[in-house]
Amino acid sequence: AQSVTQLDSQVPVFEEAPVELRCNYSSSVSVYLFWYVQYPNQGLQLLLKYLSGSTLVKGINGFEAEFNKSQTSFHLRKPSVHISDTAEYFCAVSDRGQYGNKLVFGAGTILRVKS
């Protein structure tokens, strides 16, 4: 069964500093990878996704992620964070060969941006 490990439960960072949220997945099959963000009292919103092609994926709000197949990682980065980036971030994976949209999510990383 697939699993996703988000290595940090909380990441505090000062405003305008860079940030990296780490994600590793465990799968013996080819996968699609996603990062979602959840703001307080809201549902999840897709930040970016890796399907194929370039291993560097750019998403919304200045976020980007790099797919590393040999290390089974998909770390999320932003060069300069804002207070408004404070939220919980989820890494997720789906099986390329599966039928449907079932996602397996990591436990989440809370990003706290301080002024």
Place this chain on the structure above:
Amino acid sequence: KAGVTQTPRYLIKTRGQQVTLSCSPISGHRSVSWYQQTPGQGLQFLFEYFSETQRNKGNFPGRFSGRQFSNSRSEMNVSTLELGDSALYLCASSADFLPTGELFFGEGSRLTVL
């Protein structure tokens, strides 16, 4: 266009009762998925419906069930509620049934079981 709408947003039930949650997907979307979110277990997949048929199911007991109507609206039902069913239930819709699809989530229905 309107996003995914879930009702009710908040509800309180007691053990042994049953509950029905509703989800209206984005217009034109035919796939609806349900997830349970709890502090302890995180986000867990419940089931997915496409064209009124359950296509995928997660590892939840039979007390959890759902259905999808011809207009793609979906409901999920939990019978014989237990304290551990307290959670945020999220509905997500997608235009198609491919694993590459983007999921659009509603704001969730927060269920508290007393």
